[in-house]
Amino acid sequence: xxxxxxxxxxxxxxxxxxxxxxPVLEDYSLRYAPSSxxxxxxxxxxxxxxxxxxxxxxxxxxxxLAIQFGFANAFWGILTAALIIFLTxxxxxxxxxxxxxxxxxxxxxxxxxxxGSTITSVxxxxxxxxxxxxxxxxxxxxxxxxxxxxxxxxxxxxSLIIIPLVVFGMTLLSVLQxxxxxxxxxxxxxxxxxxxxxxxxSISTWTSFAGKSPSGSGFNPxxxxxxxxxxxxxxxxxxxxxxxxxxxxxAKKGKKWIWLLAVMAAGPGWVxxxxxxxxxxxxxASLAVSHGTKIAxxxxxxxxxxxxxxxxxxxxxxxxxVAAFFIFLSxxxxxxxxxxxxxxxxxxxFSRITHKHPxxxxxxxxxxxxxLALMEGNMFSVLGTILGFYSNVAVAWIGxxxxxxxxxxxxxxxxxxxxxxxxxxxxxxxxVGFGSMVIASIISVAAFFGAxxxxxxxxxxxxxxIVAFILSPIIAILTKGKYYIARTPHYHAGTHHDVVVCxxxxxxxxxxxxxxxxxxxxxxxxxxxxxxxxxxxxxxxxGAIGNIPVKCS
Numbered sequence: 001x002x003x004x005x006x007x008x009x010x011x012x013x014x015x016x017x018x019x020x021x022x023p024v025l026e027d028y029s030l031r032y033a034p035s036s037x038x039x040x041x042x043x044x045x046x047x048x049x050x051x052x053x054x055x056x057x058x059x060x061x062x063x064x065l066a067i068q069f070g071f072a073n074a075f076w077g078i079l080t081a082a083l084i085i086f087l088t089x090x091x092x093x094x095x096x097x098x099x100x101x102x103x104x105x106x107x108x109x110x111x112x113x114x115x116g117s118t119i120t121s122v123x124x125x126x127x128x129x130x131x132x133x134x135x136x137x138x139x140x141x142x143x144x145x146x147x148x149x150x151x152x153x154x155x156x157x158x159s160l161i162i163i164p165l166v167v168f169g170m171t172l173l174s175v176l177q178x179x180x181x182x183x184x185x186x187x188x189x190x191x192x193x194x195x196x197x198x199x200x201x202s203i204s205t206w207t208s209f210a211g212k213s214p215s216g217s218g219f220n221p222x223x224x225x226x227x228x229x230x231x232x233x234x235x236x237x238x239x240x241x242x243x244x245x246x247x248x249x250x251a252k253k254g255k256k257w258i259w260l261l262a263v264m265a266a267g268p269g270w271v272x273x274x275x276x277x278x279x280x281x282x283x284x285a286s287l288a289v290s291h292g293t294k295i296a297x298x299x300x301x302x303x304x305x306x307x308x309x310x311x312x313x314x315x316x317x318x319x320x321x322v323a324a325f326f327i328f329l330s331x332x333x334x335x336x337x338x339x340x341x342x343x344x345x346x347x348x349x350f351s352r353i354t355h356k357h358p359x360x361x362x363x364x365x366x367x368x369x370x371x372l373a374l375m376e377g378n379m380f381s382v383l384g385t386i387l388g389f390y391s392n393v394a395v396a397w398i399g400x401x402x403x404x405x406x407x408x409x410x411x412x413x414x415x416x417x418x419x420x421x422x423x424x425x426x427x428x429x430x431x432v433g434f435g436s437m438v439i440a441s442i443i444s445v446a447a448f449f450g451a452x453x454x455x456x457x458x459x460x461x462x463x464x465x466i467v468a469f470i471l472s473p474i475i476a477i478l479t480k481g482k483y484y485i486a487r488t489p490h491y492h493a494g495t496h497h498d499v500v501v502c503x504x505x506x507x508x509x510x511x512x513x514x515x516x517x518x519x520x521x522x523x524x525x526x527x528x529x530x531x532x533x534x535x536x537x538x539x540x541x542x543g544a545i546g547n548i549p550v551k552c553s
Contacts, residue, residue, distance in 0.1 A: 030347055030357065030527050032421070032513045033100040033246045040247055042262035044178065049244035049266035051177025053273050054184050055334030056138045056301040056327065057131055058234075061387070062281025063299035065230060069223040070213030071206060074282050077227030081234070082275035084465065086268045088398050089238040091405040093267020096242035097259075099419040100512075103239035104348040107397075109419035111404040111433025111472060113483065114352070114426040120397050120437070121349035127236040127394065128342035129367050130386065132162075132335055133374035139331035140375065142302045146324045155375040159368050161332065166339040166364050180333060187326040191308035192280060195287065198311050202287055209286035211295065225458030226388065229448075232461045233391035234274060235398050240341045241267050284308055302327060342367030355533040391461045392448050396440035399468030400433045407473045408432065414473075414481035420489060422526045424515035424539050430483040432476045440468035486540040490516035490523075504528035515539070 040048075065074035096106055103124060107117040140154035149157065165176065195202050210216040215223055245266055251259035284304035289295055291307045298304070305326060309319040346363035350356070379386060408415035420426060444464035447456035456463065499508040503522030517524035519535035 030351055030530060032105070032510070032526065034510045034513065035100075035250065036510070038100065038247050038249050040249065042248060042258055045244055045248050046262040046266040047181055048177045049241050050270060050273070051181050051184075051333050051337075053270045053277075053334070054180075054330040055131070055135050056330050057134045057334070058274050058277035059281030059284065059301045059304060060134065060138060060299055061231065061234075062278030062283075063285035063301075063304065065227045065278070066209055066282035066285050067211035067295060067299055068213065069220075069227045070211050070215055071209045071217040071282065071286075072219040073213065073215065073223040073227045075279065076219065077224050077229075078231050078275055078278045078282075080224075080228045081231035082271045082278075084232065085235050085238070085271045085274075088235065088402045089241070089268030089271065090264070091402055092238050092242060092398070093245055093263050095405055095419055097245040097248040097263045097267070100246045100248070101242075101419060101421055102246050102344055102348075103242040104345055105421035106242065106419060107401055107433070108421045108426060109416070110401045111408065111415060111430050111436070111476070111484070112400075113428055113430035113434060114423045115428040116430055116434035118349055118352050119434075121345045121352075123393055123397050124236060124239045125342050125345040125349065125367065126390065127239065128338045128345065129371040129374065130379075130390065132338035132342065132368065132371035133379050135331050135335050135338065136371060136375050137379070138301050139328060139335075141300050142324055142327040142331075145302050145306075146320065152376060155372060158331070158335075158375070159372045162335045162339050163364060163368060165332070165336045166343070167361055176336065177333060180329060184326075184329055184333065187322070187329075188277075191305065191312055192283075194311040195308055202283075202290075205290055206283045206286045209282070209289070211285075222454055222458045225455070225462070229391050229459070229461035230387045231278065232395055232465075233387035234271075235391070236394040237270060237274070238267065238398070239345075240337050241270055243337075243341045243344055338371075339364050339368055351527075351530050355531045357527065357531055388461075389445070389448060392444040392464045393441045395461045396437045396444060396464040396468045399440065399465040400436040400472050403436070403469045403472035404433055404476075408476045408481075412473055412476060414476045415484055420485060422489075422513075422515045423529045423537075424517065424524070425485055425487060425489045427483045427486045427540075431479060432472055432481075432483065435475055436468045436471035439471060440464045443467055490514075502528055504532070 062074065062078060065077060068074075069077070092103065092106065095101075095110075096103065099106070101109075104117060104121050107120045108114055112120060136155060136158040139158040140149075140151055143149040143154035143157065144151050208217050213223060214220070245263060248259070248263060248266075281299075281301070281304065284301075284307065285298040288298045288303045288307045291310075293303045293307065302323070305323040306320060309323045309326075310316065313319040313322065343360045343363040343366075346366055347357065347360050350363070404415050409417055415432070441464065444460045444467070446452070447463050448460035450457050498511050500511055500514045500523045501508050502514070502525040503517065503520040504524050505528050507525065509525045513526050514523045515526070515529055516522075516539075517529065517535070518539050519532070520528075524532075
């Protein structure tokens with residue numbers, strides 16, 4: 001309970017609109033996900049998280065890499081990127097599931113500070129609308145090929161279809177992903193098996209595929225590095241996995257292995273399927289070209305699967321129909337995740353900048369609108385350039401976060417052992433994570449544009465990862481961890497789940513989501529704390545708590 005011992009005038013209660021007060025719509029977008037809301041099983045959460053891996057971007061990227069760099073460079077680039085993504089995804093998935101926070105809140109407590117993580121919200125939001133645009137482009141290409149819908153109109157339809165499915169958040173998405181997953185997996189595997197059985201020579205066609213590569217189908221270190229860098233743009237996908245993992249139930253006594261298995265499968269495990277699909281994309285691109293598709297169009301999944309499903313069905317009409325259904329199903333499954341995760345990230349960003357929160361649902365329209373503009377601008381035609389540039393910043397961000405989670409916390413013990421995400425307990429900027437990311441981004445982007453020669457350009461994403469990972473513990477040691485915690489938390493993540501009344505809005509929340517607020521003279525929930533523009537962070541002023549008679553319990 002909260003005891004208010006102040007004699008000052010009682011402040012008016014904060015009120016929220018219907019979109020924020022409805023937990024089904026809001027999905028605790030700016031908060032810790034409470035135990036009372038986490039009613040799904042480990043299996044249900046894992047299936048919902050993996051359902052978002054249905055996207056065709058993997059096939060499009062794999063096909064583009066094979067066409068641009070040839071088989072060997074694409075193959076080894078994809079595998080290298082997958083290994084890095086898997087290893088960096090392990091700690092992020094674990095901490096997100098253990099402390100029930102999304103990647104934005106996790107970043108705050110992993111060395112970035114309250115406002116320092118604002119820029120990473122934009123990085124993450126950029127990932128969601130870039131890939132929404134990519135996936136929407138794939139769906140639109142299918143609409144054009146199968147139904148003759150002009151692309152500008154198809155882009156609009158591909159966007160509008162998604163919005164109603166995302167409004168109800170995890171409640172609807174978990175059902176959608178669960179029931180469509182078996183169908184999707186079957187349609188993913190069947191054409192591959194059919195091609196291999198009916199045309200074994202397709203393997204040699206694939207391994208000898210040169211595309212437009214200057215090195216043909218052979219290996220070239222510069223082209224390999226560039227290919228791996230483009231594939232590494234998918235490193236931010238772990239953020240979308242974390243958006244589901246935060247709803248993971250607490251590990252049951254004696255059955256923690258089930259919890260760990262679900263977390264690893266739904267977290268870093270996504271890349272095992274993702275890398276397989278990229279290789280599948282490079283394989284199908286070579287297959288499409290061998291069937292007469294123009295090499296410029298062979299990276300489009302619609303052409304890949306038209307060629308592949310002809311090996312499954314003797315009837316061209318049936319093959320086209322099933323290919324269309326598979327593409328539409330895949331794009332819906334992933335773009336609901338892109339739109340959902342984007343709404344979470346924009347909510348975090350604007351709440352910190354404007355101190356207002358109209359509701360997660362509002363930002364669905366904002367995120368989809370940006371993606372639609374990219375589609376209308378034909379971003380698919382410059383896919384490699386966009387992803388190559390983006391990967392530098394995304395990799396720097398993830399590298400800094402992972403370094404804090406695996407070095408600064410457990411080894412150096414400079415970073416707090418728990419994840420602190422509340423404004424009341426954090427400095428606005430922590431140079432450990434934020435500084436590492438900014439420096440690594442600047443260096444790697446400069447390398448990407450040729451400042452350090454051709455090898456620096458080709459391996460710029462690797463430079464971003466190494467610099468961020470090394471700088472984080474160095475800065476932590478130099479600053480002696482001073483900028484992690486602004487004041488001793490009264491409640492912190494991992495506190496037992498008793499509910500406390502927020503002195504600002506009057507609603508009950510679990511202690512993990514609460515802070516002790518001298519301005520409101522009692523406990524305050526993390527969202528009210530974020531939105532308050534009148535307190536001027538007096539809780540973090542030296543001696544403030546001692547000067548104001550307030551007791552939180």
